[in-house]
Amino acid sequence: MTNTSKQPAAAKNLTLQKVGNGLLNNALIIIMLLVAAYVAVTKPSFLSASSLVNLLSLTAAYLPVALGIAGCIVLTGTDLSAGRAVGITACVAASLLQATDAANKMWPSIGTLPIPLVILIVVALGAAIGAFNGFFVAKFKLHPFIVTLATQLILYTALLLYVQQGNNKGMAISGLDQGYRNFVVGDPPLLSFGSVKIPNYVLYAILLTVVMWFIWNKTTFGKNMFAVGSNAEAANVSGVNVFKTTVMVHTLAGLMYGLTGFIEAARISSISQSTGLNYESDAIAACVIGGVSFVGGTGKISGIVLGVFVLRIIFVALNFLSIDPNLQYIIKGLIILAACSLDMRKYLVRK
Numbered sequence: 001m002t003n004t005s006k007q008p009a010a011a012k013n014l015t016l017q018k019v020g021n022g023l024l025n026n027a028l029i030i031i032m033l034l035v036a037a038y039v040a041v042t043k044p045s046f047l048s049a050s051s052l053v054n055l056l057s058l059t060a061a062y063l064p065v066a067l068g069i070a071g072c073i074v075l076t077g078t079d080l081s082a083g084r085a086v087g088i089t090a091c092v093a094a095s096l097l098q099a100t101d102a103a104n105k106m107w108p109s110i111g112t113l114p115i116p117l118v119i120l121i122v123v124a125l126g127a128a129i130g131a132f133n134g135f136f137v138a139k140f141k142l143h144p145f146i147v148t149l150a151t152q153l154i155l156y157t158a159l160l161l162y163v164q165q166g167n168n169k170g171m172a173i174s175g176l177d178q179g180y181r182n183f184v185v186g187d188p189p190l191l192s193f194g195s196v197k198i199p200n201y202v203l204y205a206i207l208l209t210v211v212m213w214f215i216w217n218k219t220t221f222g223k224n225m226f227a228v229g230s231n232a233e234a235a236n237v238s239g240v241n242v243f244k245t246t247v248m249v250h251t252l253a254g255l256m257y258g259l260t261g262f263i264e265a266a267r268i269s270s271i272s273q274s275t276g277l278n279y280e281s282d283a284i285a286a287c288v289i290g291g292v293s294f295v296g297g298t299g300k301i302s303g304i305v306l307g308v309f310v311l312r313i314i315f316v317a318l319n320f321l322s323i324d325p326n327l328q329y330i331i332k333g334l335i336i337l338a339a340c341s342l343d344m345r346k347y348l349v350r351k
Helices: 002-025 027-042 049-074 082-096 115-140 144-162 178-184 200-218 220-230 232-237 242-268 279-289 301-320 325-350
Strands: 191-193 196-198
Touching: 027 301, 027 325, 049 082, 049 196, 049 200, 049 220, 049 242, 049 279, 049 301, 082 115, 082 144, 082 242, 082 279, 115 144, 115 178, 115 242, 178 200, 178 242, 191 200, 196 200, 200 220, 200 242, 200 301, 220 232, 220 242, 232 242, 279 301, 279 325, 301 325
Parallel strands: none
Antiparallel strands: 191 196
């Protein structure tokens, strides 16, 4: 009789514990959504068509960086050079796709290069940066934090030197070819609903997301990535080429940075040394919010998309609340700290 009465109580306690853990593990997302709900009630324009399109556009703009850096986190690493990689590829893309009659055209002798050629150039540059990081991480067993910090400094110096070349003399690169702008942003766009126009790069971000989902979930490379992230030694014993996998993950990340730079240049139209600044911090925060664990071997593409979307919601909401932009860096820092703390808590609970 006593045992029978204790069983429902134990089951109830177990259920309450699961609910409590679920709420705590997702506390950051819940808080962000509550803030967004508050803004939506107090500022009705937050849910206007133009505001929602802006939110969707910002999500699409930052999503490729997060998709790239997520693989590095799955390997229990990170990539502090992502933002600078975006910056230098954006500058290269913009300089090669300035209009022929642009004032202070950086390279007047080459005209405006074909868009497919420029895409190949920036993708190759981004991939080379990623492969550089991956090689030092895999070959010399250096922590990705150290390697990518060094790469960040190297890239920033290279960026400062690059914008001084040609006729640019350190100024922001602008006067982009209209065909480039039309290809990335769309005028007219490929997709529109009446007066609501969806930028082309939103569709490109969706395509990249589908491709990354396929790579992560349907290829041997994706399986090897998660195996190395879970336990590199066990993966090596199982026949996984840890060196090759590590280099390929970072190369794929660099490729995504190159595509982001190509899109970013056309999106903002005026590219300078500060382009890409702190993009890696936003991407890392979004990944951890979306369930990509620094412990390694854990992550889903759907979670990354959710993380980027929720993070953009909170930043747009802060603008609607007229929060000082300088204070947003504090909020970003607290979000990263909270997300990593919750991530570690989930790991300790599982352990």
